[in-house]
Amino acid sequence: MENYDLICIGAGPTGLASAIEAKRAGMRPLVIDKGCLCNSIYHYPANMIFFTTPELLEIGDLPLTTQAEKPTRIEALKYYRKCAEHYELDVRLYELVLRIEGNDGKFTVVTRTQTGSEKKYGAKKIVVATGYYDLPNELGVKGENLPHVSHYYTEPFAYWHEPVVVVGGKSSAAEAALELYRNGAHVTLVHRDAEMGHSIKYWLRPDIMNRIKAGQVKALLETKVKEITATEVIVVNKSGVESRLPAKRVFLLTGHHPDYDFIQSLGVKLDPDSKRPAIDPNSLESNVPGIHLAGVIIGGRFTGEIFIENGRFHGKQIIDALTREKESAIAKGHH
Secondary structure, three states: OEEEEEEEEOOOHHHHHHHHHHHHOOOOEEEEOOOOOOHHHHOOOOOOEOOOOHHHHOOOOOOOOOOOOOOEHHHHHHHHHHHHHHOOOOEEOOOEEEEEEEEOOEEEEEEEOOOOOEEEEEEEEEEEOOOOOOOEOOOOOEOOOOOOEEOOOOOOHHHOOOEEEEEOOOHHHHHHHHHHHHOOOEEEEEOOOOOOOOOOOOOHHHHHHHHHHOOOOEEEOOEEEEEEOOOEEEEEEOOOOEEEEEOOEEEEOOOEOOOHHHHHHOOOOEOOOOOOEOEOOOOOEEOOOOEEEOHHHHHOOOHHHOOHHHHOOHHHHHHHHHHHHHHHHHHHHHO
16 A cells, blocks of 8 residues: 555645645645546536636646636646646546545545556545535436436537527526527526526626527526426426426536535534534644645535635645644654
């Protein structure tokens, strides 16, 4: 079994930043991810542009150069790959962490590889930076897992002149509906509330509202999905009236959530309401000694509070705390 000073679970910007900081502090880090490098960003819509400026996505003091003012999904994916290469990070992709055994200073991380075999790695400390984009908030309706239904929106080009139903009321749903409409799809937007979400990106709100007003995007507000069939989405409005919407493709863009079960399986306590984990605000160490949390999972249900922009600093915070801890242990050892 190979031993490391630190194992980061999650190879997104926050996990990579944590491993980079560890390496710069003279530690030996390992990064493990069940998907590809920056799996969440990979699953973003193909033509997505970040809400932020390039320098706010930077890690490891490496510059992110972009063609336009705001970085694109492709630019971010290339940039984070370059960061991993530059710092020669030890990264194991497509390996699922099954469980963590042992305790502070002597953990064993057990994974399952793509071939189904189990592997074990030793670690003194753990950083969990698993993000939240791979666990969609499911509707729990019949037909949700049919092949033409997706919790991720990619691109619009296959749906020219086709009926498409988009479910959701936040930025991702508005963005998908607009792009589909502009590429010739017949879009119906279904949202359970009386109006679109308050957190919609400021430049999208007038655009989607005007398209709805003009009837270019059909919007059914205060409406819930009852069932999805091979050809239709059956919805019910607040008066209990049922309608059938034809649908070649269905995008359920109802948000995502962190992997609470995995976090709790490590012994980390979550607040029953907010799902925020119990952590020390300075070292980001959880109630389980030696297990630190980084990135969006710190926000619990409030995933909108933490982005790459602030999550990328969590690694430095953790490594600084570990370095102080090590120094004080050495100092005590000398007395």
